[in-house]
Amino acid sequence: AQTVTQSQPEMSVQEAETVTLSCTYDTSESDYYLFWYKQPPSRQMILVIRQEAYKQQNATENRFSVNFQKAAKSFSLKISDSQLGDAAMYFCAPLIQGAQKLVFGQGTRLTINP
């Protein structure tokens, strides 16, 4: 069974600073994908970034980037130049190739201090 661990229930960062949210997962599969979703107070789930496990290059999406360590089963999210609008719950979620369900971690609540 898949498990996803987000060890930081809460994080805070000063506006314009950089913050890294950690995620580790456990799977015996070799072909999978990893996603970070953001859930602002509106509770809408918004995709932030995705990473294919077969790709060695870390995904980047504007101010968001990941540090994917496949052997360590680690998938951290780095937010650069933090903005007030980044304040939200962030969920890490793997998805196995051929399966359909996302498995979410417990989430990290990110606060941005002005």
Place this chain on the structure above:
Amino acid sequence: EPEVTQTPSHQVTQMGQEVILRCVPISNHLYFYWYRQILGQKVEFLVSFYNNEISEKSEIFDDQFSVERPDGSNFTLKIRSTKLEDSAMYFCASSEETSYAVHEQFFGPGTRLTVL
């Protein structure tokens, strides 16, 4: 930009009553999903639906739950006899064909279900 829509945004019901939560997935998507999030907890997978049948379901998705695509646009989740512990945010999601590639799941804004 196309989006997943859900109605109602908030549903209040009495324990034991039936509720139907409605979703309109993105029009060219073929896979549909329901997830739920109990307040303060993580998001949990309930069921996936493809080609007019359930393709995968979790242990949460017992006989009290059912899904249906009654027409070409709507996707519904029915809870036959609600319990207090069914109170949660229910998210609908959809994605393109996933047989040969993994596609992003687009989430709707959710329906907050409160069971009294």
